[in-house]
Amino acid sequence: MLRIKKLDIFIVKSFFLLFIGTFFICLFIFMMQFLWRYVDELVGKGLEMSVMAQFFFYSALTLVPLSLPLAVLLASLITFGNFGERYELLAMKAAGISLLKIMRPLAIFVCGLVGVSFYFQNVVGPIAQAKLGTLILSMKQKSPEVDIPEGVFYSEIPDYNLKIAKKDRKTGMLYDVLIYNLRDGFENAHIIYADSGRMEMTADKQHLWLHLYSGDLFENLKAQNVKAQNVPYRRESFREKHSIIEFNSDFNMVDSDIMGKQSSAKDMKQLEASIDSMKLVGDSIGRQYYTEVSQGNFRPSYTLSKEDTIKIEEADIRTYNVDSLYEIASLAQKQKVITAAAGKAENISNDISFKTFQMSDNDTRIRRHRTEWHKKFTISLSCLLFFFIGAPLGGIIRKGGLGMPVIVSVMVFIIYYIIDNTGYKMARDGKWVVWMGMWTSSAILAPLGFFLTYKSNKDSVVLNADAYINWFKKIVGIRSMRHLFKKEVVINDPDYERLPGDLDRLTTECKAYMAKNRLTKAPNYFKLWMVGEKDDEVVAINEQLESLIEEMSNTKSVTLVNTLNNYPIIPVSAHIRPFHKYWMNLLAGVIFPIGLFFYFRIWAFRVRLSKDMERIIKNNEQIQFIIQNINK
Incomplete structure (x- = not known):
C-alpha cells in the first residue's frame, strides 16, 4: 500500500504554493508581451469589453504551455x-535522506504537470489558437473609431482626407473643415471647405452623417479633349450641406474556417492526417510536373514524321555550323528567331519557377505541420x-526569495529560448532535419539537468566561487600569504632550547635539496614526464617547516610572530609532472603545444621553489637571532 509521508506532503505543499504564484506571474508577463505585439490592432477601434475579454481569455489559454516550464523552474x-x-x-540530508528522495514527490507532481501541458497543447491549445486567430483577424479588419485630430490630415475614412483647425469636444463641433473626396481619383478630387461642421455615426454603424455649414465645394469636370489646356471645374457655395459617407465601424467576426487550416490550430491526429495528405498531393504533383517538363516545353513544338525523327536522333549537332546558318538568314528572320527563342526561354523559366514555388510551398507547409507535431x-x-x-540549482545556491532565483531562472530560460527558437527556425526553413531542430533544446537541457542533479546529490561545490578562484590561483601560481597573529592564550610555550638545532637541520636539508636538483636550470623535457609522482624530499621539508x-606561533614575542609570516607557503607538487596518471603525462608530453605549456610552467615553479628555499634559509637565520635574544 502506498504510504504518503509527512515530509513528502511538506515538500509538495511548499512547492505547490510557490508554483501557483510563479505560474500566474509568468502567465501575466507572457500575456503582456503578447499584448504588446497586437497593441496597434486594439487601440482606437472602440472594441467592446466582451471582445477584449475573449482576446485575453484565448491568449491566456494559448500561453499556458509556455508559462508552465518557467513557473516550474522558478518555483x-x-x-x-x-x-x-x-x-x-x-537537516533532511543529515537524517539520511538523499536529494533524489527529497525530489521524488515533486518529480511525480511535475510529471502530472507534463500531462497537463500536453493536454493544453493537443486539445485546448488548437481550439484556443483557432479562436484567437479568428478574433485577431477580425480586429485587423475592423475600422477604427472616428477621432479626427486637430491640425493634421485624417485618412482613416476610406477615400476621404479630412483636416480641421479646431474641435470642441463638449459639443462635437468642428471648425475650419477641409475635406478631400478621392472617390473618383486624385485628379478629379472633390474639395469641400466649410466654416464649421459636425460628424456623427448612424444607428446601424454603417455610415457617417456629415453636417457642414457655410462653405464651398470645388469639383473638377472631365474635359472632352484629353489634351485640353484648361480643365473646367464646378464651384458650389452653401449655407448648410448634409451628406452620408459609407463607413462600417461595427465589429464583424470572420469565418472561423480560415484559421482552422493553420498548423497551430490542429491536434496530433489532424496534423498527421494533414501531413499524409500533403505528402500524397506533393508526390502526385511532382510526378505530373516531371512528366510535363520531360515531354512538354523542352521538346519541339512541331510534329515530325518517324523518318525525320530518326534522322534528327542520328545527326550530330557538331557537324553543322549553326552560326553560318544564322548569318545567312535575313534581318527579319534573325529577329524572329531571337524573339521566339527569348520568348520560349522566358516561358520555360516562368513555368519552372511556378512549379518550384508550388513544390517548395507544399514542403514548407509539411515542415510547419511536423514542427508543430x-x-x-x-x-x-x-x-x-x-x-x-x-x-539542484536551488540546493546548490541555497538562496531563497525572489532575488537570486529569479536572475538564475531568467538566464536559464533565455538560453533555452534562444536554443529552442534557433532549432525551430532551422527546422521550419528546411536547413535542419525537423526532429533534430525541435529536439535540440531538450538534448542540451537533459545532460545539464543530469549533471546538476548529480553534483547537488554529491554536495559538490560546482557553483562555489571560492573553489574556482582557488583553482585559477593554482593554475596561474598565485599563492596565499601567511597571516599569523599573537595568541591571547598560550598553553605550551615553544622549546627555545631545541628550536635553533631544528632550524639548522632545516637549513641543511634545503641547501642539500637545492644542490642536488639544480632548480634554476631548465629540466630535461623527455625525463620530465618519466619521473616519480611525488617529490618526497620537498614533502618532508614542508612538513618539517x-x-x-x-x-x-605559540610564542609571546610579537617580533617572532611577524617573522614567521615571512615563510613561504610551498606547493609541494607544482614543480613536478602535472597529472597523477602516468599515461596522461605521456600524452601531454607527446602533444607538443600542451607539453610545451606544462614544461615552461614547471620550469617557472622550479625557479620559484629555489627562491622559496633561499627565503627559508634566510628567515631561519633571523629567527635564530630572535630566539637568542629571547633566551637572554
Missing part, C-alpha cells in the same frame, strides 16, 4: 533555495527538464 529554485537557506535541506512533446517535456535543473611554524 523549484525558490523552494530548494528556501530549504537550503533555512537549513531544512541540511514535435512542439507538443518538447514544450511539455521541458517542464520536467526545468525541474531537474531548478531543484609547518611543524616548526605551528610550534613557534
Whole structure:
C-alpha cells in the first residue's frame, strides 16, 4: 500500500504554493508581451469589453504551455533555495535522506504537470489558437473609431482626407473643415471647405452623417479633349450641406474556417492526417510536373514524321555550323528567331519557377505541420527538464526569495529560448532535419539537468566561487600569504632550547635539496614526464617547516610572530609532472603545444621553489637571532 509521508506532503505543499504564484506571474508577463505585439490592432477601434475579454481569455489559454516550464523552474529554485537557506535541506540530508528522495514527490507532481501541458497543447491549445486567430483577424479588419485630430490630415475614412483647425469636444463641433473626396481619383478630387461642421455615426454603424455649414465645394469636370489646356471645374457655395459617407465601424467576426487550416490550430491526429495528405498531393504533383517538363516545353513544338525523327536522333549537332546558318538568314528572320527563342526561354523559366514555388510551398507547409507535431512533446517535456535543473540549482545556491532565483531562472530560460527558437527556425526553413531542430533544446537541457542533479546529490561545490578562484590561483601560481597573529592564550610555550638545532637541520636539508636538483636550470623535457609522482624530499621539508611554524606561533614575542609570516607557503607538487596518471603525462608530453605549456610552467615553479628555499634559509637565520635574544 502506498504510504504518503509527512515530509513528502511538506515538500509538495511548499512547492505547490510557490508554483501557483510563479505560474500566474509568468502567465501575466507572457500575456503582456503578447499584448504588446497586437497593441496597434486594439487601440482606437472602440472594441467592446466582451471582445477584449475573449482576446485575453484565448491568449491566456494559448500561453499556458509556455508559462508552465518557467513557473516550474522558478518555483523549484525558490523552494530548494528556501530549504537550503533555512537549513531544512541540511537537516533532511543529515537524517539520511538523499536529494533524489527529497525530489521524488515533486518529480511525480511535475510529471502530472507534463500531462497537463500536453493536454493544453493537443486539445485546448488548437481550439484556443483557432479562436484567437479568428478574433485577431477580425480586429485587423475592423475600422477604427472616428477621432479626427486637430491640425493634421485624417485618412482613416476610406477615400476621404479630412483636416480641421479646431474641435470642441463638449459639443462635437468642428471648425475650419477641409475635406478631400478621392472617390473618383486624385485628379478629379472633390474639395469641400466649410466654416464649421459636425460628424456623427448612424444607428446601424454603417455610415457617417456629415453636417457642414457655410462653405464651398470645388469639383473638377472631365474635359472632352484629353489634351485640353484648361480643365473646367464646378464651384458650389452653401449655407448648410448634409451628406452620408459609407463607413462600417461595427465589429464583424470572420469565418472561423480560415484559421482552422493553420498548423497551430490542429491536434496530433489532424496534423498527421494533414501531413499524409500533403505528402500524397506533393508526390502526385511532382510526378505530373516531371512528366510535363520531360515531354512538354523542352521538346519541339512541331510534329515530325518517324523518318525525320530518326534522322534528327542520328545527326550530330557538331557537324553543322549553326552560326553560318544564322548569318545567312535575313534581318527579319534573325529577329524572329531571337524573339521566339527569348520568348520560349522566358516561358520555360516562368513555368519552372511556378512549379518550384508550388513544390517548395507544399514542403514548407509539411515542415510547419511536423514542427508543430514535435512542439507538443518538447514544450511539455521541458517542464520536467526545468525541474531537474531548478531543484539542484536551488540546493546548490541555497538562496531563497525572489532575488537570486529569479536572475538564475531568467538566464536559464533565455538560453533555452534562444536554443529552442534557433532549432525551430532551422527546422521550419528546411536547413535542419525537423526532429533534430525541435529536439535540440531538450538534448542540451537533459545532460545539464543530469549533471546538476548529480553534483547537488554529491554536495559538490560546482557553483562555489571560492573553489574556482582557488583553482585559477593554482593554475596561474598565485599563492596565499601567511597571516599569523599573537595568541591571547598560550598553553605550551615553544622549546627555545631545541628550536635553533631544528632550524639548522632545516637549513641543511634545503641547501642539500637545492644542490642536488639544480632548480634554476631548465629540466630535461623527455625525463620530465618519466619521473616519480611525488617529490618526497620537498614533502618532508614542508612538513618539517609547518611543524616548526605551528610550534613557534605559540610564542609571546610579537617580533617572532611577524617573522614567521615571512615563510613561504610551498606547493609541494607544482614543480613536478602535472597529472597523477602516468599515461596522461605521456600524452601531454607527446602533444607538443600542451607539453610545451606544462614544461615552461614547471620550469617557472622550479625557479620559484629555489627562491622559496633561499627565503627559508634566510628567515631561519633571523629567527635564530630572535630566539637568542629571547633566551637572554
